[in-house]
Amino acid sequence: MKRSLGYIKALVLVAIVCLLYGFAEKRHKSRGISEVKVEFTDSENLYVTEEVVNKLLIQNKASVSSIDKETLDLNRVEYLLNEHQMIENAEVYLTLDGKLEAIVSQRKPIGRVVGNSSFYLDKNGEIMPLSQFYSARVPLMFGFDGENVTKAYSIINYIKEDEFLKKHIIGINRQKGNKYSLELREQDFELYFGDSSNVALKFNNFKAFYKKAQKENKIDTYKKVNLQFGDQVVCTKK
Structure with missing residues (x-):
């Protein structure tokens, strides 16, 4: 009899605890x-x-x-x-x-298309609309649209990851056959890049050329610098 009474008390106690917990949970959720x-x-x-x-x-x-x-x-x-x-x-x-x-x-833009329609190219190579709250300081992209902009992603993304290139390159122009030329912040010569192959090699060649030409005070003597051949830099003087 005493054992049965103990079981009943235990069940009642468990029921009360469950009731209080359920009440508290309901009250918590309703707040x-x-x-x-x-x-x-x-x-x-x-x-x-x-x-x-x-x-x-x-x-x-x-x-x-x-x-x-x-x-x-x-x-x-x-x-x-x-x-x-x-x-x-x-x-x-x-x-x-x-x-x-x-x-x-x-989302993080890495380039901004300027033209009939304007939008960003983001770090994942996807189209991103402009923001009404902030304008990103990224290279401007001319001659692009929603169909061909991703073809230049490897070039723009490489610029984003390199401090030297971010400092000096402010724009990219699309030409026929998905060939590209780049605009520099401080120099007026045309930087012809060619297609989007061998991106790292071309940019490494350009950085080596730029530093050497600047050291020798010849950087202002060129009207065109051609990177399209990959293994060499071909320069045309003014």
Whole structure:
């Protein structure tokens, strides 16, 4: 009898604990979001603002407090953020104290197409729209459109990764047959690159030529520098 009574007490205790836990969990979920926090992994250049991200996070509700945790769909919020044209990746989560937080990585442009239609080429070789909030300082690309811009990706991406080239090259022009010439910041000679093959070799040759010509005070004597042959630099004097 005493053993049966002990079992009954234990079952009642478990039931009470489960009831209290369920009540607390329901109350916790029904509470509104106390705060929205947005963190950008790259905070220098904001192609999308915190305000824009906030609106996506709260799913166009009038205020954060009007959303309860049970109603909030984190998967949908993440999806909306990741579908934004300026966002590369977003992770969204709720903290124990009721904060809705998002870690946002923006897309990174490496070149800007200028022409009838203007857009960026991003670090992944994909087309990226211009931002109304920030204009990237990247090489300008002339003579390109959405169909042929990716063919120059290897050239633009190599420039982005090299400090010397980023300092000196400000533009790329597309010519017939997907051949390219480059514009320099400080020099007025034409830098003919040719096609997009042997990118590393051509740029290494150019850097060696540039430093040698500058050291010998001959850099201003050329009107054209041709890199298309890969294994040599062919120069035409003024």
